[in-house]
Amino acid sequence: MPVEKKLINPDFEIKIIRVGKEQTPVMVIDDFLLDTKDVIANACEFGQFTRASTYYPGNRANLPRSYVIKVLQSIYLQICELYKIPEALNLKPQATTYSLITHQPEELHVLQRIPHFDSTNPYYFAVLHYLSDRCHGDTGFFRHRPTGFESITASRESVYLDSTKEHFMKFGEPLPAYCTETNDHYELYDKIEYKPNRLAIYPGNLLHSTLVNTDTDIDDNPATGRLTANIFIDFL
Known part of the structure; x- marks a missing residue:
């Protein structure tokens, strides 16, 4: 069902934060x-929620097309400007x-x-x-301690994956738990705090993870669970 009425706050303000040693810009918009x-x-x-076909630890359902269009129309130019997207893409x-x-x-x-990255593509972004x-x-941002990587680019991917496998072989696989804090493999260096009606945009190559609160977040009811809208975009 479409979301037809006026939706976007015309007075929203964008806050730019630069995270980690790599100083990656992240956009945050409240209200x-x-x-x-x-x-x-x-x-x-x-919402016709079904078990995610990706490694997302939960259920997903399609967003209304009208919502997606309005969101992207409202932030498109700002993304292009901040991340210097080539005009040809x-x-x-x-x-x-x-x-x-x-x-x-x-x-x-x-x-x-463990923390994950969405893509190594340089102009791939998560809109959360x-x-x-x-x-x-x-939502937490993590640094891979053995390599120091905060973002996984195409040139870093094989080094990162090999190092991760080596860590598992040497120290064993992580215990069955969500990664919510610094450990011997990853360092939590920044986060986007949960606030209702907050929008965040960040490059998909950043290592990140939901800092899951097992008391409040594991819930398949969209009225009470940790309901988010997730839009992934690429510039090609």
């Missing part, structure tokens, strides 16, 4: 929508979903127990919208 009620209601009434949405964390720690695949009006876990 992004005039009201999140319709977008949440759409998820509750019409065009924005291509890659995935547009509601997301809910549903996996208990003991259900996690080994790759769900915190929807639930409850208190939930933040």
